[in-house]
Amino acid sequence: MATTSAAVDDSTQVQPTHDDPDRRGLTPGEHLVDGGYTSALIVLAARAQGIDLIGPLPPASDRRTREAKGFALTDFAIDWDAKSATCPRGEKSRYWGTTHVDGQPRTVVIFPEYGCRNCRVRPACTSGFTRRLTLHPREEHELLQRQRAEQNTDAWKQRYAKRAGVEGTICQAVRATGIRPSRYRGHAKTGLAHVFSDQPPPHGRTPHRAPRRHHPPHPLRRPRPRSQTQQEDTHTPSLNRATESRSAGRQAQLPHGRARRWGGVR
Structure with missing residues (x-):
């Protein structure tokens, strides 16, 4: 906890x-x-x-992967030993360097502009003059490619199905104890409340529905005094009724044709 x-x-x-x-x-x-x-x-x-x-x-954050159109990162062959990449059309990269993204090391791969500019499938690859790849370190990159492909299989989904029971248990405990909003101020008191809520009930089963609780108002939260505008708003219904009555009386005194035009009928 x-x-x-x-x-x-x-x-x-x-x-x-x-x-x-x-x-x-x-x-x-x-x-x-x-x-x-x-x-x-x-x-x-x-x-x-x-x-x-x-x-x-x-999933990968590149636009081609998100839109499921064109050549995604998985379509490129990465040669880590030679420090080069090959596109689906067979063009090799011209630059291989390192950089940092959010403090984490990354590898940048850039393909030659002369090759991408004259490529017939360039719209399916990039919207610029050249394609640029940003890769995780080798061990992370290979893990991402392998596990992303594995998590689409039925065997992985069946293994991960047990997580649904975990989520159901968490949801039932949260609803039964009502710990989503903290009732206390301060990290220490809130943490202690979380520890107590994590303990199983004496009868060994968590109730399905949390009982209705009525908490007294906080002593430091005093009700705000009503402003002059709010006090005047309490008389608004009676003023509206009086205004409607006067409007109805004026319409009754007008000729029939004019009253019909005001009502929207010509």
Whole structure:
């Protein structure tokens, strides 16, 4: 059980969650998580501790992969030893370098402009004059390609189906204890409430529906005094009724034809 600020990314809590049972010699062999707790770096770190982290990895972020049109990253052949890449048309890259994205190392591959400019399938590859690839480090890249292909198989989906039971248990506990909004101020009190809510009930089963609770108002939250405008708004219904009555009386005194034109009938 870990209580953090709402601004903390969920993926940062995977490593502390694995370190705690590892110190006590209770390292799990398998850990089922959702997509918010997975990345190539996190999966590799878990495997270094002997934990098989199972969860859907996010798809590649390039536009061709998102739109499922044209040549995606998986269509390029990467030769890590020769430090070059080959496009589906057989053109080899002209540049291989390194950079950093959000503090993480990345490999940049650029294809020659003269080859891309005269390519007949360039609209299916890039909207610019040349194609540019941004790759993870080799070990992460190969893991991403392998696991993204594996998670589309029926065997992986059947193995990951157990996660639905975990999500159902979490949902039932949250609804039964009502811990989604914190009732306390401060990290320490909120964390203690989370620990208590994580304990099973005496009868061994969590109720399906949380009982209705009526919490008294907070002593520091005093009701705001009504402004002059709000006090005047209380008389609005009677003023509206009086205005409608006067309008109806004026229409009754007008000739029949003019009243019909005002009503929208010509």
